[in-house]
Amino acid sequence: MDICGNKRRKVSGGVRGCRRSGAGKMRRGACKVLRSLAVHDNNHTKDEEEDDDCFSISFLRSDRLDPAAALSPRYSLLREGGRGGYGGGDEELALAEFWALTSLENRHQNVVQLEECVLQRNGLAQKMSHGNKRSKQYLRLVETSLKGERILGYPEEPCYLWFIMEFCEGGDLNRYVLSRRPDPQTNRSFMRQLTSAVAFLHKNNIVHRDLKPDNILITQRSGSPVLKVADFGLSKVCAGLNSKTSEEHPAARADGRGSDQNDFVNINTFWLSSACGSDFYMAPEVWEGHYTAKADIFALGIIIWAMIERITFIDAESKRELLGTYIRQGTEIMPVGEALLENPKMVLHIPQKARSSMSEGVKKLLLDMLAVNPQDRPDASQLEMRVDQVTCAA
Numbered sequence: 001m002d003i004c005g006n007k008r009r010k011v012s013g014g015v016r017g018c019r020r021s022g023a024g025k026m027r028r029g030a031c032k033v034l035r036s037l038a039v040h041d042n043n044h045t046k047d048e049e050e051d052d053d054c055f056s057i058s059f060l061r062s063d064r065l066d067p068a069a070a071l072s073p074r075y076s077l078l079r080e081g082g083r084g085g086y087g088g089g090d091e092e093l094a095l096a097e098f099w100a101l102t103s104l105e106n107r108h109q110n111v112v113q114l115e116e117c118v119l120q121r122n123g124l125a126q127k128m129s130h131g132n133k134r135s136k137q138y139l140r141l142v143e144t145s146l147k148g149e150r151i152l153g154y155p156e157e158p159c160y161l162w163f164i165m166e167f168c169e170g171g172d173l174n175r176y177v178l179s180r181r182p183d184p185q186t187n188r189s190f191m192r193q194l195t196s197a198v199a200f201l202h203k204n205n206i207v208h209r210d211l212k213p214d215n216i217l218i219t220q221r222s223g224s225p226v227l228k229v230a231d232f233g234l235s236k237v238c239a240g241l242n243s244k245t246s247e248e249h250p251a252a253r254a255d256g257r258g259s260d261q262n263d264f265v266n267i268n269t270f271w272l273s274s275a276c277g278s279d280f281y282m283a284p285e286v287w288e289g290h291y292t293a294k295a296d297i298f299a300l301g302i303i304i305w306a307m308i309e310r311i312t313f314i315d316a317e318s319k320r321e322l323l324g325t326y327i328r329q330g331t332e333i334m335p336v337g338e339a340l341l342e343n344p345k346m347v348l349h350i351p352q353k354a355r356s357s358m359s360e361g362v363k364k365l366l367l368d369m370l371a372v373n374p375q376d377r378p379d380a381s382q383l384e385m386r387v388d389q390v391t392c393a394a
Contacts, residue, residue: 031080031081031082033077033078033079033080033081033167074125075164081167093233093234094161094163094233096232096233096234096235096236097114097163097231097232097233097235098114098117098128098161098163099237100206100232100235100237101113101114101232102114102117103204103206103237104204104206105204108196108197108200109226110193110194110196110197110200110226110227110228110229111197111200111201111228111229112165112166112168112217112228112229112230113165113166114163114164114165114166115164115165115166116128116164117161117162117163117164118161118162118164119160119161119162120160120161120162125162128161165230166219166228167219168217168218168219168228168230169218169219169220169221170217170218170219170220170225171217171218172213172214172215172216172217172218173190173213173214173216173217173218173227173303173307173323174213174214174320174321174322174323176218176225177213177307177310177323178310178312178321178323182310184357184394186225187307187308188391188394189224189225190225190227190304190307191304191387191391192387192388192391193226193227194216194227194229194300194303194304195300195380195383195384195387196384197227197228197229198211198229198296198297198300198380198383198384199380199381199383199384201229201235201296201380202267202268202293202296202379202380202381203380203381205237205238205267206232206235206236206237206238207235207236207238207267207272207292207293207295207296208229208232208234208235208296208299209234209235209236209272209276209277209295209296210231210233210234210235210276210277210278210281211229211281211296211299211300211303212278212280212281212299212303212324213303213306213307213322213323213324214231214278214322215229215230215231216228216229216230216303217230234276234277236272236274238267238270238293267292267293268292268293268294268379269292270292270293271290271291271292272290272291272292272295273289273290274289275287275288275289277295277299279335279337279338280302280313280322280324280325280326280335280336281298281299281302281303281324281335281337282295282298282299282335282337282338283295283298283299283337283374284298284337284338284340284341284344284372285374286337287337287338287341288341291374292374293379293380294374294375294377294379295374296380297369297374297377297378297379297380297383298337298369298370298374298377300369300383301366301369301370302324302325302336302337302370303323303324304366304369305325305350305352305366305370306323306324306325307323308351308356308358308362309325309351309352309353309356309358310323311323311324311325311326311352312324313326313333325352327339327346336348336370340370340372344372348367348370350363350366350367350370351363359390359393359394361389361390361393361394362390362394365383365386365387365390369383
């Protein structure tokens with residue numbers, strides 16, 4: 001998670017120094033661009049406790065690959081598409097992303113698609129699927145591969161888990177918006193797409209917890225730009241949570257009432273307790289480590305506000321210009337959520353720029369999304385309806 005240190009640094013031109021916390025040394029993860037190949041009958045004999053698909057991966061070389069077991073490759077490597085940073089807890093983050101994306105029964109055009117997840121050992125790969133009841137070893141295989149351990153029964157072969165994701169050639173929201181002239185029509189379209197995606201996730205009991213422009217990807221294969229919410233490493237799947245399985249406050253609810261373990265979980269009234277996210281987009285209650293899904297609404301408000309007015313800061317580590325609103329205090333800047341936590345009565349000046357063309361409807365919506373009290377914010381379904389109203393009116 002991205003959390004700033006306790007000491008605020010003096011900055012100029014909107015630079016703020018942040019650190020990524022987590023055990024272990026920082027590492028870089030490569031993102032490969034793959035091409036799917038036609039797959040012929042592998043003539044694979046299934047064990048009753050194994051998944052259906054077993055195939056080779058042409059870009060993985062193994063000196064121990066048994067020639068007699070060579071199967072048709074499903075993918076070929078084209079090029080490296082990019083790299084991302086992650087900390088020592090990356091196995092838990094990867095498992096969280098796998099769990100979130102595979103728990104979705106339906107697709108949404110504005111949520112990045114996990115095409116498949118494959119477990120590779122001895123040069124061959126086996127398709128993994130969420131909750132496959134035919135495989136008693138399913139979850140253990142995933143966990144051991146994520147943690148770099150060896151599967152019981154294969155002591156000489158390490159295992160690798162590969163995520164085959166939808167490719168978004170347009171980069172992230174930062175690059176797309178800041179490389180083009182301001183376009184109110186595109187802003188309105190992006191507002192509708194983002195709120196639709198978050199409404200879909202919340203309806204499916206998924207709290208993203210790390211919404212930011214870096215985690216919003218773009219594809220233009222259909223002609224017009226389509227947003228894809230991505231990176232579910234910090235997400236929380238709340239489906240099935242009850243009084244015995246909550247994070248740290250089992251019976252606590254945002255409305256103050258108790259919770260029957262058989263009740264349907266309302267993620268807008270279910271408290272989460274792991275303080276995580278990226279500081280410029282974190283709601284006040286996240287800084288305190290006690291929040292609900294309404295924290296996603298706050299983050300979305302920061303993103304939309306920054307996108308409309310093109311408010312940016314320079315990341316001290318990467319030196320990149322990023323979309324994000326903040327509060328300026330002399331030579332220092334601080335995240336809006338942190339500032340509201342310190343001064344809950346602070347009035348946000350929206351719009352920030354004198355020549356802004358922001359409508360009164362959008363202004364009021366952003367103020368509601370960025371309310372200090374999460375109960376004063378609209379939930380995701382209400383937000384989706386209000387965005388449709390204000391964008392149509394414009």
